[in-house]
Amino acid sequence: xxxxxxxxxxxxxxxxxxxxxxxxxxxxxxxxxxxxxxxxxxxxxxxxxxxxxxxxxxxxxxxxxxxxxxxxxxxxxxxxxxxxxxxxxxxxxxxxxxxxxxxxxxxxxxxxxxxxxxxxxxxxxxxxxxxxxxxxxxxxxxxxxxxxxxxxxxxxxxxxxxxxxxxxxxxxxxxxxxxxxxxxxxxxxxxxxxxxxxxxxxxxxxxxxxxxxxxxxxxxxxxxxxxxxxxxxxxxxxxxxxxxxxxxxxxxxxxxxxxxxxxxxxxxxxxxxxxxxxxxxxxxxxxxxxxxxxxxxxxxxxxxxxxxxxxxxxxxxxxxxxxxxxxxxxxxxxxxxxxxxxxxxxxxxxxxxxxxxxxxxxxxxxxxxxxxxxxxxxxxxxxxxxxxxx
Amino acid sequence: xxxxxxxxxxxxxxxxxxxxxxxxxxxxxxxxxxxxxxxxxxxxxxxxxxxxxxxxxxxxxxxxxxxxxxxxxxxxxxxxxxxxxxxxxxxxxxxxxxxxxxxxxxxxxxxxxxxxxxxxxxxxxxxxxxxxxxxxxxxxxxxxxxxxxxxxxxxxxxxxxxxxxxxxxxxxxxxxxxxxxxxxxxxxxxxxxxxxxxxxxx
Numbered sequence: 211x212x213x214x215x216x217x218x219x220x221x222x223x224x225x226x227x228x229x230x231x232x233x234x235x236x237x238x239x240x241x242x243x244x245x246x247x248x249x250x251x252x253x254x255x256x257x258x259x260x261x262x263x264x265x266x267x268x269x270x271x272x273x274x275x276x277x278x279x280x281x282x283x284x285x286x287x288x289x290x291x292x293x294x295x296x297x298x299x300x301x302x303x304x305x306x307x308x309x310x311x312x313x314x315x316x317x318x319x320x321x322x323x324x325x326x327x328x329x330x331x332x333x334x335x336x337x338x339x340x341x342x343x344x345x346x347x348x349x350x351x352x353x354x355x356x357x358x359x360x361x362x363x364x365x366x367x368x369x370x371x372x373x374x375x376x377x378x379x380x381x382x383x384x385x386x387x388x389x390x391x392x393x394x395x396x397x398x399x400x401x402x403x404x405x406x407x408x409x410x411x412x413x414x415x416x417x418x419x420x421x422x423x424x425x426x427x428x429x430x431x432x433x434x435x436x437x438x439x440x441x442x443x444x445x446x447x448x449x450x451x452x453x454x455x456x457x458x459x460x461x462x463x464x465x466x467x468x469x470x471x472x473x474x475x476x477x478x479x480x481x482x483x484x485x486x487x488x489x490x491x492x493x494x495x496x497x498x499x500x501x502x503x504x505x506x507x508x509x510x511x512x513x514x515x516x517x518x519x520x521x522x523x524x525x526x527x528x529x530x531x532x533x534x535x536x537x538x539x540x541x542x543x544x545x546x547x548x549x550x551x552x553x554x555x556x557x558x559x560x561x562x563x564x565x566x567x568x569x570x571x572x573x574x575x576x577x578x579x580x581x582x583x584x585x586x587x588x589x590x591x592x593x594x595x596x597x598x599x600x
Numbered sequence: 601x602x603x604x605x606x607x608x609x610x611x612x613x614x615x616x617x618x619x620x621x622x623x624x625x626x627x628x629x630x631x632x633x634x635x636x637x638x639x640x641x642x643x644x645x646x647x648x649x650x651x652x653x654x655x656x657x658x659x660x661x662x663x664x665x666x667x668x669x670x671x672x673x674x675x676x677x678x679x680x681x682x683x684x685x686x687x688x689x690x691x692x693x694x695x696x697x698x699x700x701x702x703x704x705x706x707x708x709x710x711x712x713x714x715x716x717x718x719x720x721x722x723x724x725x726x727x728x729x730x731x732x733x734x735x736x737x738x739x740x741x742x743x744x745x746x747x748x749x750x751x752x753x754x755x756x757x758x759x760x761x762x763x764x765x766x767x768x769x770x771x772x773x774x775x776x777x778x779x780x781x782x783x784x785x786x787x788x789x790x791x792x793x794x795x796x797x798x799x800x801x802x
Contacts, residue, residue, distance in 0.1 A: 257687075540784065590745075
């Protein structure tokens with residue numbers, strides 16, 4: 211089969227690889243009908259996340275049709291249409307039973323690596339480094355879904371892939387980012403980053419009843435999409451003092467809730483700490499660039515909440531923890547517990563409360579995937595979300 | 601390649617305008633490949649300068665400059681490694697352009713007096729000038745690749761994802777019960793009008 215394969219920094223190729231096979235009774239194989247490139251895939255493309263090996267198949271936003279089922283899998287049958295959550299879950303461990311699916315205790319087959327890197331293992335992820343299991347990803351013609359009797363979202367036929375595909379990651383990730391804020395009717399929610407997760411977080415915050423949503427980015431087309439979703443915007447290329455601007459917009463008080471939909475590769479202009487991060491990262495003295503985290507801590511209203519769906523991978527420097535502590539901020543983070551939200555979000559799609567396909571700007575075949583990684587990374591051609599149809 | 605500006609959502613007000621401006625590029629753009637080539641060239645030239653400074657100086661009729669040539673060699677190797685290792689080679693290619701200028705200025709000093717190897721020197725200067733042109737083309741290309749679209753080139757103002765204007769959708773999911781473990785704990789919830797607000801049931 212054809213698949214997008216990681217070979218090294220900024221080197222992803224469309225290769226021929228062996229077809230997946232059933233390896234465990236709970237498995238299923240799907241024929242991929244649609245998959246997508248996620249912003250967090252760019253951390254692998256740029257090789258800021260450790261733990262990739264040449265030959266790894268990329269992709270963790272995938273849906274398709276079940277074509278083979280393991281003998282112990284009683285939940286799926288051939289012909290079922292499923293969206294595959296990016297977190298692989300057993301559905302049985304203590305964390306899964308609590309709904310904390312992204313920290314499933316059993317699906318990371320490289321548990322020792324996860325324990326070393328994070329203190330305790332987290333869930334296995336598709337196509338996302340050997341720290342999280344080294345599972346082949348879904349930017350391919352076929353995908354083996356481990357623990358498939360739990361790791362799936364059954365979806366009805368008759369709804370286009372484009373409306374459903376993002377149940378795999380960005381829609382529940384944006385939703386959880388907003389839910390973590392415990393939004394109150396009087397809240398102003400500031401959202402850093404208007405990429406796909408930021409766009410979903412904006413819509414989620416609006417749906418959950420935020421009084422105001424303020425979105426921060428510098429890419430004009432992303433800002434215009436944020437405005438379409440009901441956000442006021444700050445272009446940080448034009449307004450370098452984001453914290454000051456947020457204070458101006460909120461009567462000097464700051465937003466009650468802040469969401470980081472950027473993560474470890476923050477780009478900033480005219481900012482001393484961003485230059486510092488670049489230099490330290492180049493010298494391998496820091497893995498992540500936490501510009502947004504610093505800004506959120508300083509901007510958030512005291513006793514507010516910081517929600518961090520943006521992905522971080524390692525060690526961060528110069529975090530103003532004194533401000534965080536003295537302001538009494540609550541921080542909520544985590545990979546998304548996709549299956550915790552998927553039934554509710556599927557219902558909202560079916561009831562036409564929201565159509566997540568608004569975010570798609572490019573649809574290509576697998577062979578064009580490598581080029582689209584670059585286009586997406588460089589924010590060229592108005593690119594916000596790439597869907598691949600193998 | 602088929603690029604669809606957006607699937608018909610059925611919910612957004614209208615299909616967004618879809619001016620497609622960018623040219624197709626491979627996984628590595630031509631300029632990025634050129635940068636990598638220049639990186640390897642830099643390492644090769646640098647090693648030659650580091651390992652054979654005497655032969656180089658003799659060929660160019662610039663005896664006595666061996667230490668300087670070795671220093672330039674170290675610079676070339678460092679720049680080449682940086683180009684190959686960096687996520688964005690643009691600043692390092694600019695560094696090469698500056699280095700080219702330094703090389704040309706140094707070579708120019710060799711024409712002073714009666715240098716019997718001035719023909720070799722002219723050839724070397726021409727070669728450096730040629731590489732300088734490639735460096736400039738490369739750095740301009742890399743810069744152009746990263747240039748963002750002009751404001752308004754991609755207008756996504758119609759892409760709300762909502763069936764009604766965003767303002768009308770505010771609070772449409774307000775009935776969603778935030779799970780207890782995602783809520784601000786009751787004793788920490790903000791008060792309203794100076795009084796504690798009862799925690800909502802899970």
